[in-house]
Amino acid sequence: MFGEKKLYRIFFYSFTVLMFTYSAYLFISNVDQLTVSKEAVETRELTAVWDNERTVMNEFAGGFWKDPYFWKSLNLTLMITLITTVIVSLAGIPTAYALSRYNIPGKAFIEILFSSVIVLPASSVGLCLIVTLNHGPLFELQKWLGFRFAHSIFPGMIIASMVLSFAFGVSAWKATFSSINPRFETVARSLGSSRWRAFRTVTLPMAKGGLVAGIILAWTRTMAEFGAVLFFCGTFAELPASRFSDFVKFLKIDQADWLSVAVWSQIEYGNVEYGFALAYVLVIIGGLSVYCMHRIGAKGYIW
Amino acid sequence: MLEIKNLSGDLGDFKLRDINLKVHQGEYLVILGPTGAGKSVLIEYVVGIYSPSSGTISIKGENILPLAIEERNIAYVPQDYALFPNLSVEKNIAYGLTARNLPADKIAETVDRTIKALKIENIRHRMPLHLSGGEKQRVALGRALATKPSLVLMDEPLCALDENLRSNMARELRRLQKETHSTFIHISHNFEEAADVADRIAIMNDGRLVQTGTLSEIKATPRNRFVAKFLKSYNIFDAKTDGTTISCNGRIFQKNSRFSGKVIVTIRPENIILLPGKAKEEKVNTFSGKICNVTAKPHLVEYTVDIGIQLTAFRIEPLAANIGDTVSVHLPGDHLVLLKEDC
Amino acid sequence: MISALKLRGAWWPALCILLAISAVSLYVILIAGNWLYLGWDDTLYFFKKPRMWQRFWLTVWTSTVSSTIAMLVGIPTGYALSRFRFPCRHFFASVIDLPIVVSPAIIGAFLFGITTRFPFDWISDYYGIYIGRNVYGVLLVQFTVTAAFCARLMKASFDMVPPRFETVSRSLGASNFRTFFKVVLPMAKNGIMASMIVVWARAAAEWEGLMLFVGATEGETDIMPFAIYLDWNGGMMGWVTSMTIVCILMAITAMSAMRIIGGKSHVW
Numbered sequence: 001m002f003g004e005k006k007l008y009r010i011f012f013y014s015f016t017v018l019m020f021t022y023s024a025y026l027f028i029s030n031v032d033q034l035t036v037s038k039e040a041v042e043t044r045e046l047t048a049v050w051d052n053e054r055t056v057m058n059e060f061a062g063g064f065w066k067d068p069y070f071w072k073s074l075n076l077t078l079m080i081t082l083i084t085t086v087i088v089s090l091a092g093i094p095t096a097y098a099l100s101r102y103n104i105p106g107k108a109f110i111e112i113l114f115s116s117v118i119v120l121p122a123s124s125v126g127l128c129l130i131v132t133l134n135h136g137p138l139f140e141l142q143k144w145l146g147f148r149f150a151h152s153i154f155p156g157m158i159i160a161s162m163v164l165s166f167a168f169g170v171s172a173w174k175a176t177f178s179s180i181n182p183r184f185e186t187v188a189r190s191l192g193s194s195r196w197r198a199f200r201t202v203t204l205p206m207a208k209g210g211l212v213a214g215i216i217l218a219w220t221r222t223m224a225e226f227g228a229v230l231f232f233c234g235t236f237a238e239l240p241a242s243r244f245s246d247f248v249k250f251l252k253i254d255q256a257d258w259l260s261v262a263v264w265s266q267i268e269y270g271n272v273e274y275g276f277a278l279a280y281v282l283v284i285i286g287g288l289s290v291y292c293m294h295r296i297g298a299k300g301y302i303w
Numbered sequence: 304m305l306e307i308k309n310l311s312g313d314l315g316d317f318k319l320r321d322i323n324l325k326v327h328q329g330e331y332l333v334i335l336g337p338t339g340a341g342k343s344v345l346i347e348y349v350v351g352i353y354s355p356s357s358g359t360i361s362i363k364g365e366n367i368l369p370l371a372i373e374e375r376n377i378a379y380v381p382q383d384y385a386l387f388p389n390l391s392v393e394k395n396i397a398y399g400l401t402a403r404n405l406p407a408d409k410i411a412e413t414v415d416r417t418i419k420a421l422k423i424e425n426i427r428h429r430m431p432l433h434l435s436g437g438e439k440q441r442v443a444l445g446r447a448l449a450t451k452p453s454l455v456l457m458d459e460p461l462c463a464l465d466e467n468l469r470s471n472m473a474r475e476l477r478r479l480q481k482e483t484h485s486t487f488i489h490i491s492h493n494f495e496e497a498a499d500v501a502d503r504i505a506i507m508n509d510g511r512l513v514q515t516g517t518l519s520e521i522k523a524t525p526r527n528r529f530v531a532k533f534l535k536s537y538n539i540f541d542a543k544t545d546g547t548t549i550s551c552n553g554r555i556f557q558k559n560s561r562f563s564g565k566v567i568v569t570i571r572p573e574n575i576i577l578l579p580g581k582a583k584e585e586k587v588n589t590f591s592g593k594i595c596n597v598t599a600k601p602h603l604v605e606y607t608v609d610i611g612i613q614l615t616a617f618r619i620e621p622l623a624a625n626i627g628d629t630v631s632v633h634l635p636g637d638h639l640v641l642l643k644e645d646c
Numbered sequence: 647m648i649s650a651l652k653l654r655g656a657w658w659p660a661l662c663i664l665l666a667i668s669a670v671s672l673y674v675i676l677i678a679g680n681w682l683y684l685g686w687d688d689t690l691y692f693f694k695k696p697r698m699w700q701r702f703w704l705t706v707w708t709s710t711v712s713s714t715i716a717m718l719v720g721i722p723t724g725y726a727l728s729r730f731r732f733p734c735r736h737f738f739a740s741v742i743d744l745p746i747v748v749s750p751a752i753i754g755a756f757l758f759g760i761t762t763r764f765p766f767d768w769i770s771d772y773y774g775i776y777i778g779r780n781v782y783g784v785l786l787v788q789f790t791v792t793a794a795f796c797a798r799l800m801k802a803s804f805d806m807v808p809p810r811f812e813t814v815s816r817s818l819g820a821s822n823f824r825t826f827f828k829v830v831l832p833m834a835k836n837g838i839m840a841s842m843i844v845v846w847a848r849a850a851a852e853w854e855g856l857m858l859f860v861g862a863t864e865g866e867t868d869i870m871p872f873a874i875y876l877d878w879n880g881g882m883m884g885w886v887t888s889m890t891i892v893c894i895l896m897a898i899t900a901m902s903a904m905r906i907i908g909g910k911s912h913v914w
Contacts, residue, residue, distance in 0.1 A: 013730070023745055108905070117897075120897045127887070129676065286747035
């Protein structure tokens with residue numbers, strides 16, 4: 001029997017090792033893309049989009065740390081992600097609580113709705129946003145307010161990244177609240193607490209781990225967002241400086257792109273090392289988030 | 304002080320039908336019944352988790368149905384105690400008091416008093432995770448009693464405890480109830496447990512209240528076959544009566560009753576008298592029977608005898624007779640209880 | 647006084663329910679907006695075009711193939727992650743999770759990188775199968791993104807099967823393999839089927855990776871979501887919207903099926 005158990009373990013471990021190797025290889029083998037080869041320099045055609053600041057190219061990793069575009073993009077992405085995560089958490093946690101505890105009519109439909117949003121292609125989400133916000137009554141609203149939602153940083157990017165991460169967050173938080181026995185709140189209330197107090201002093205501390213996991217999940221999903229932002233906001237790098245308001249310039253996020261979009265646009269335009277460098281930055285940030293999730297020991301979170 | 308009138312409710316799996324119950328101030332009531340009888344559900348209506356479809360619940364004359372849970376001042380101790388895991392024992396007990404925004408010194412004083420009364424001083428700062436079953440139960444009680452509720456509802460408070468602890472805790476519960484002059488409603492599925500603590504017992508089955516009364520009342524006059532079975536009467540058999548005698552399987556008993564025709568007869572095993580040797584013919588309600596089985600139990604000896612009807616009898620002292628011997632079996636007329644089928 | 651007391655503290659559930667209903671309505675408007683924009687007649691017009699269905703079937707069969715392969719790899723991995731305790735478990739799990747944490751566009755870029763070197767160039771030289779700007783590329787991208795997702799889902803499913811059952815099975819004399827195939831897998835059946843549907847839907851929604859890696863070859867590699875992007879660039883709004891509607895319908899169908907099959911046995 002001892003031999004059989006070993007075989008059994010080897011069988012399962014081998015798949016794990018396979019996946020681990022595949023994943024690790026995928027990320028590690030591309031490191032040499034950060035360095036430039038002689039032939040690449042000679043055969044590369046630079047598009048006229050880049051002005052004098054583009055001399056930082058043809059270096060290791062495109063010399064990204066010297067380029068203000070990189071820092072502004074990082075700034076932009078982190079700022080928007082932070083704002084989005086805060087909004088999603090503030091709106092999503094009570095929503096998840098309501099969906100978990102109260103009998104809202106059409107609950108099954110709502111659950112299907114949220115899970116469908118999670119598996120929709122991001123481009124469809126971006127398209128839905130465009131269709132809804134650039135036509136019809138909501139467009140009138142924007143005209144009345146004086147600015148367009150689409151192709152803007154505030155609130156365009158926030159809305160685009162929010163749609164998907166809200167669905168993810170609510171999914172995770174709903175699972176958390178559902179795993180807490182409602183009896184605790186009943187007892188708290190029978191002792192005289194109002195519903196809010198019972199939630200605040202009993203449910204919330206019990207749900208802490210799951211809520212934090214959901215917040216990290218929302219954060220990670222927002223950082224990884226690409227399609228919706230691309231569709232809804234496009235790229236900003238090539239726009240003239242006049243297009244941006246002073247406020248945006250003050251925050252140092254003008255002429256910057258969402259990081260995932262920046263990766264794509266840099267590689268498309270031929271600036272491969274730079275693009276890969278940005279990609280690695282994102283991978284590191286993502287990896288740290290995942291590791292945090294595992295350390296917290298969040299159970300059952302699904303990307 | 305608690306009055307439930309014509310309460311009916313439908314929760315899908317559990318249906319309550321037309322419950323009428325009165326509980327007096329300072330009384331210890333046990334709601335007894337098999338699993339699925341609807342006991343917990345009834346309690347949940349009283350606490351306020353659900354709203355009944357018809358009927359009223361009033362405390363001291365005031366209808367409490369429109370009140371939310373937090374306004375009813377009814378303490379609820381669920382089956383797994385539901386101690387707040389993020390709060391220490393002390394904070395758990397203080398919870399209801401802080402919810403009412405009482406001044407800090409008053410809270411501290413009440414908490415101290417409660418902890419002393421329940422003898423849990425040594426676990427004052429521990430977290431619920433590290434408490435034993437008996438400790439958890441005390442803390443849960445302390446938390447409930449600290450707010451001086453009008454009513455304390457406990458759902459199977461003793462079921463998680465082992466045998467020894469159970470009888471001790473039952474006595475504790477009784478003592479606490481008398482000392483604090485509170486009204487306790489205790490749910491149980493165990494008849495012996497109910498017998499230990501209750502002033503009155505209410506028996507439920509299948510969503511209906513079957514019988515209410517003191518222990519001796521119910522033992523002496525169970526209302527139907529279900530109650531007799533539940534109270535472990537053991538001996539329940541069908542017979543025919545004509546008002547003065549009962550006949551069953553060729554045996555005739557003398558008993559006056561107001562029934563006639565088919566009846567159910569029951570007699571508690573402790574009331575049957577066994578004597579060695581054959582029965583004397585002239586004695587009333589005495590028959591000869593064979594011993595089929597003898598089982599020694601912790602506090603008594605259980606005999607199964609056959610007089611043409613299978614009977615179970617209890618004796619404190621064992622009889623000087625073995626399996627297969629003939630004994631005299633006497634069923635006193637006073638202890639024979641007659642029931643009409645299923646009322 | 648009693649009614650006033652009842653309102654005290656009721657603002658909290660009201661707030662929660664209000665937020666929930668608003669969120670749901672916004673999503674419904676978002677999704678239904680497509681129909682409103684396109685109109686019923688136009689939708690039918692586009693639905694009748696063979697070009698639409700070409701892409702639809704392409705999407706369906708590529709997703710099915712890649713999700714099947716992903717499941718075959720993901721199920722054992724999920725089981726190992728769930729049951730076995732080995733050193734650096736968290737690190738392993740994190741690395742395996744990486745492909746789904748980063749944007750799929752980046753995955754596309756990286757895949758582009760590794761297919762030009764070992765072992766892929768070796769495979770293409772030796773066997774003549776070129777993985778790149780063709781259907782195989784699509785399959786590879788879909789597989790990469792969904793395998794890790796699948797491992798994670800499988801881990802969650804297996805976590806829900808108590809190890810007690812395996813202990814009992816082994817105490818009755820069954821070998822480890824027999825226990826796995828005859829006891830654990832059937833118990834996790836619901837979770838597995840539900841995961842399969844979700845993984846399939848995820849594969850069908852994958853396109854960002856395709857952009858950088860596979861490029862667009864009409865009829866061969868433009869699965870539905872990718873086609874949406876291409877037509878969007880071409881300004882063909884009618885196509886874009888109708889294909890989005892198809893994607894939405896696919897997603898909703900998949901999720902409904904998952905709910906019916908998986909029922910409450912799942913983390914969703």
